[in-house]
Amino acid sequence: MIHDTGVLIGRNLRLSLTTRSFFQLVVSPLVFFAGFAIVLDRLLTLRGVDFGQFLPPAIVMMAMGLAPVSTAFFIGRERQSGMLDRCRTMPINSLSVLIARLGTDAVRSLIPIVVLVAAGHVIGFRFAGVPSAVGFALLAVAFALSFCLGAAVVAIRSPDPESSASALFLPMLPLINLSTVFAPMSVFPDWLEPVIRINPYSVVVDALRALAAGQPVSWWPPLAWIVGLSLFFGLAAVRAFRRA
Amino acid sequence: MTSTALLLSGRTMKRFLRTPPLIIIAFVFPVVLMFTILPLYGGLIEDDYIQRLAPLIVLSTATFGMAPSAAGLYADFRAGIFNRLRTMPISAASTVAGRIVGEVLRIVAVAVVAIAVAHIPGFRFTAGPAGVLGFFCVVAVFGAMCTSVSLLVALTGPDEDTVQSALGTPATLAFFLSSGFIPVTAFPGWIQPVVRVNPLSTASEALIGLTGGGPVAAPLLQTLAWAVGLGGLCALLSVRAYRRRAR
Amino acid sequence: MTAIVELRHLSKSFGTTVALDGLSLAIPEGSVVGLLGPNGAGKTTLINCLTTLLRPDSGSATIAGHDLLTEPDKVRAHIAVTGQFAAIDETLTGRENLVFFGRLLRLGKDEAKDRAGGLLERFGLSAEADKPVKTYSGGMRRKLDLAASLVVPRPVLFLDEPTTGLDPVSRETLWDTVRDLRSTGVTILLTTQYLEEADQLADRIVVIDHGKVVAEGTAQELKDRVGGGAVCEIRIADPGVREKAMAVLGRSAEGEDGPIVLPAEGVEALAGIVKTLEAAKIEPDDLALRKPTLDDVFRSLTGRPE
Numbered sequence: 154m155i156h157d158t159g160v161l162i163g164r165n166l167r168l169s170l171t172t173r174s175f176f177q178l179v180v181s182p183l184v185f186f187a188g189f190a191i192v193l194d195r196l197l198t199l200r201g202v203d204f205g206q207f208l209p210p211a212i213v214m215m216a217m218g219l220a221p222v223s224t225a226f227f228i229g230r231e232r233q234s235g236m237l238d239r240c241r242t243m244p245i246n247s248l249s250v251l252i253a254r255l256g257t258d259a260v261r262s263l264i265p266i267v268v269l270v271a272a273g274h275v276i277g278f279r280f281a282g283v284p285s286a287v288g289f290a291l292l293a294v295a296f297a298l299s300f301c302l303g304a305a306v307v308a309i310r311s312p313d314p315e316s317s318a319s320a321l322f323l324p325m326l327p328l329i330n331l332s333t334v335f336a337p338m339s340v341f342p343d344w345l346e347p348v349i350r351i352n353p354y355s356v357v358v359d360a361l362r363a364l365a366a367g368q369p370v371s372w373w374p375p376l377a378w379i380v381g382l383s384l385f386f387g388l389a390a391v392r393a394f395r396r397a
Numbered sequence: 398m399t400s401t402a403l404l405l406s407g408r409t410m411k412r413f414l415r416t417p418p419l420i421i422i423a424f425v426f427p428v429v430l431m432f433t434i435l436p437l438y439g440g441l442i443e444d445d446y447i448q449r450l451a452p453l454i455v456l457s458t459a460t461f462g463m464a465p466s467a468a469g470l471y472a473d474f475r476a477g478i479f480n481r482l483r484t485m486p487i488s489a490a491s492t493v494a495g496r497i498v499g500e501v502l503r504i505v506a507v508a509v510v511a512i513a514v515a516h517i518p519g520f521r522f523t524a525g526p527a528g529v530l531g532f533f534c535v536v537a538v539f540g541a542m543c544t545s546v547s548l549l550v551a552l553t554g555p556d557e558d559t560v561q562s563a564l565g566t567p568a569t570l571a572f573f574l575s576s577g578f579i580p581v582t583a584f585p586g587w588i589q590p591v592v593r594v595n596p597l598s599t600a601s602e603a604l605i606g607l608t609g610g611g612p613v614a615a616p617l618l619q620t621l622a623w624a625v626g627l628g629g630l631c632a633l634l635s636v637r638a639y640r641r642r643a644r
Numbered sequence: 645m646t647a648i649v650e651l652r653h654l655s656k657s658f659g660t661t662v663a664l665d666g667l668s669l670a671i672p673e674g675s676v677v678g679l680l681g682p683n684g685a686g687k688t689t690l691i692n693c694l695t696t697l698l699r700p701d702s703g704s705a706t707i708a709g710h711d712l713l714t715e716p717d718k719v720r721a722h723i724a725v726t727g728q729f730a731a732i733d734e735t736l737t738g739r740e741n742l743v744f745f746g747r748l749l750r751l752g753k754d755e756a757k758d759r760a761g762g763l764l765e766r767f768g769l770s771a772e773a774d775k776p777v778k779t780y781s782g783g784m785r786r787k788l789d790l791a792a793s794l795v796v797p798r799p800v801l802f803l804d805e806p807t808t809g810l811d812p813v814s815r816e817t818l819w820d821t822v823r824d825l826r827s828t829g830v831t832i833l834l835t836t837q838y839l840e841e842a843d844q845l846a847d848r849i850v851v852i853d854h855g856k857v858v859a860e861g862t863a864q865e866l867k868d869r870v871g872g873g874a875v876c877e878i879r880i881a882d883p884g885v886r887e888k889a890m891a892v893l894g895r896s897a898e899g900e901d902g903p904i905v906l907p908a909e910g911v912e913a914l915a916g917i918v919k920t921l922e923a924a925k926i927e928p929d930d931l932a933l934r935k936p937t938l939d940d941v942f943r944s945l946t947g948r949p950e
């Protein structure tokens with residue numbers, strides 16, 4: 154199974170070497186980075202936010218939030234081209250297809266993180282040290298993967314996987330906008346505060362910022378979310394892949 | 398030519414209405430975008446931010462619709478429809494017109510829904526019925542411009558993936574760098590000239606004006622200039638590209 | 645009879661691949677011409693050029709008196725096509741597709757509906773007429789695609805492998821349709837992989853390979869070229885022995901496997917073949933005398949089994 158997974162990851166990564174991937178993983182994060190940098194700079198600096206430390210984790214969250222879209226897209230393609238069925242007829246554990254997908258997505262997720270950290274450097278983003286940088290990357294990827302599992306379930310179940318892939322980024326909009334990703338808590342109306350506080354995007358981005366700055370991190374909320382979501386979606390995905 | 402264009406646009410509409418994920422994305426996306434941006438930037442900027450945001454949301458249906466509309470054209474290439482049409486005595490101009498009309502109908506339909514929903518958080522037209530009519534006309538003109546651009550790119554581009562990326566990225570940039578998002582003066586000084594000429598800004602300002610929130614004439618003229626210049630050019634080139642295209 | 649489709653030295657290359665190599669052909673009005681050729685021979689390319697989808701690199705062609713290159717719009721008003729791959733809208737129903745194409749070809753609403761209904765009936769699609777095409781089977785799509793090119797009758801009809809993927813009954817239906825159309829004076833150019841089909845339908849057969857016409861004539865004329873009265877068919881299973889037999893018999897055209905076919909008019913010719921084999925000490929698994937078929941023509945002309 155480890156061997157199969159390795160072979161499949163290799164194939165997935167080769168399939169990833171496309172213009173689409175380049176735009177998704179490099180160009181579009183940079184565009185968002187530049188866009189938000191321009192739009193938010195004045196507005197947030199006016200509120201006393203350290204913009205250089207604040208923005209890069211936000212865009213990293215955004216890139217992580219888009220990872221599930223490509224998970225669903227690729228699984229949808231595999232399904233339509235019959236590749237998934239072919240794997241099922243071969244003596245390969247059907248779970249290796251799922252694990253290989255996640256492995257590939259983990260690698261893919263690292264690319265925008267690196268790109269954005271480099272871009273962030275320009276506007277003054279700094280890590281407190283090497284451990285904080287590693288922790289930052291691990292937490293971000295783990296967060297992305299927990300949602301990728303959910304996307305895998307949708308892609309396997311949906312009758313029209315390619316279009317459901319594009320529908321998947323709908324839930325990301327409220328999650329990312331109604332969180333502390335793009336603005337500090339004080340910006341939002343009071344009645345929204347409980348929602349914002351509990352939002353997984355808030356807890357993870359707060360942890361990322363704390364990690365980068367070398368401040369004490371409250372690990373429990375982000376880990377609870379990531380483990381909870383992974384278990385929930387993971388069980389559903391295993392069932393869906395075994396059955397589908 | 399008009400009847401052909403209408404038949405073709407009717408088909409585009411039917412396809413759209415029969416693909417539930419497309420409908421959901423088209424109608425839900427703008428509404429979700431609106432309600433999630435509102436508390437965030439509303440808190441950052443001004444009290445009646447919805448008057449600024451609603452027009453941008455409506456226009457971004459057109460700009461973010463460019464990539465999916467190119468995808469629709471590629472679906473037709475794959476299905477062979479495109480080739481069958483080309484062997485029929487139908488003028489290239491009416492085929493292109495049919496595409497544009499179909500997309501504009503969709504954009505306006507989504508705009509009507511989004512604007513209706515925007516009334517909940519307080520969006521209002523305060524410039525009378527003429528303003529309302531003008532508002533949706535500007536949306537239609539802007540939508541036609543975007544569709545022409547996406548058509549030209551799709552007809553001349555190398556492959557679907559590249560075309561989608563080539564349309565999606567500028568759309569995102571234009572969204573950020575528009576005065577529909579935040580007022581021009583909230584941008585850093587060096588970028589303000591770019592923000593001012595961005596067609597998404599001029600159209601946003603025109604729409605804001607037509608709801609009674611500012612000047613109308615100047616942004617309206619600028620938007621028309623964009624639509625006639627860029628949109629018209631792309632439409633003409635699309636007709637040519639359509640005639641030439643051989644697959 | 646005058647030629648309604650006429651092409652002179654038509655050439656088309658894709659990069660270094662020469663798909664059409666100075667092909668000339670005249671198709672008399674009201675006839676059915678079968679275009680035969682192995683995979684990659686250039687059949688689809690030829691049809692695409694004639695239906696204005698591709699622009700030939702050089703040469704010229706006229707259809708119904710209109711020049712393909714200078715008056716494509718006029719040409720389009722005289723032709724209908726069913727390509728090798730389906731060209732219908734997946735999200736529309738079968739009926740909606742036909743009505744849509746009919747309306748595009750300037751039929752009135754009711755007329756378009758009537759035509760659609762009639763065609764759906766003729767191709768046995770009435771039961772599925774109001775379901776979206778994406779729920780159709782491969783053969784049903786094929787039939788609908790054919791129906792779509794018949795919505796408005798045109799004097800020239802191009803069919804690229806029209807019966808590929810059809811079941812025997814549907815194939816018969818299509819054959820009958822082609823015969824009906826022919827009897828109403830429609831000129832038809834059809835490509836096919838099935839020699840039987842060409843034999844059944846075509847007045848004249850054109851065999852092309854590597855973008856060139858390699859043989860042309862009625863089915864009988866072509867069969868005569870292989871061996872007017874009869875051919876001798878030799879089957880040898882062992883590849884080594886088979887190769888040896890081909891060498892001594894002076895054959896090279898046949899492919900890697902399949903029977904070796906030789907013209908064998910009269911007892912003398914047959915006796916010659918047997919003697920040659922005997923001298924080389926070759927014992928064939930099977931040796932038979934029979935009437936030539938188009939398959940034999942195909943093999944001997946293109947060197948590829950079909």
Ligand SMILES: Nc1ncnc2c1ncn2[C@@H]1O[C@H](COP(=O)(O)OP(=O)(O)OP(=O)(O)O)[C@@H](O)[C@H]1O
Nearest residue numbers: 658661662663681682683684685686687688689690
């Ligand atoms: N768009 C294209 N680009 C490059 N080469 C092409 C293209 N279309 C056709 N060819 C090449 O031209 C040659 C003729 O192809 P064509 O499709 O006309 O063959 P065909 O006779 O229709 O074959 P088949 O029986 O397989 O349908 C082939 O070698 C093919 O590879």
Ligand SMILES: [Mg+2]
Nearest residue numbers: 687688689728
């Ligand atoms: Mg072919």
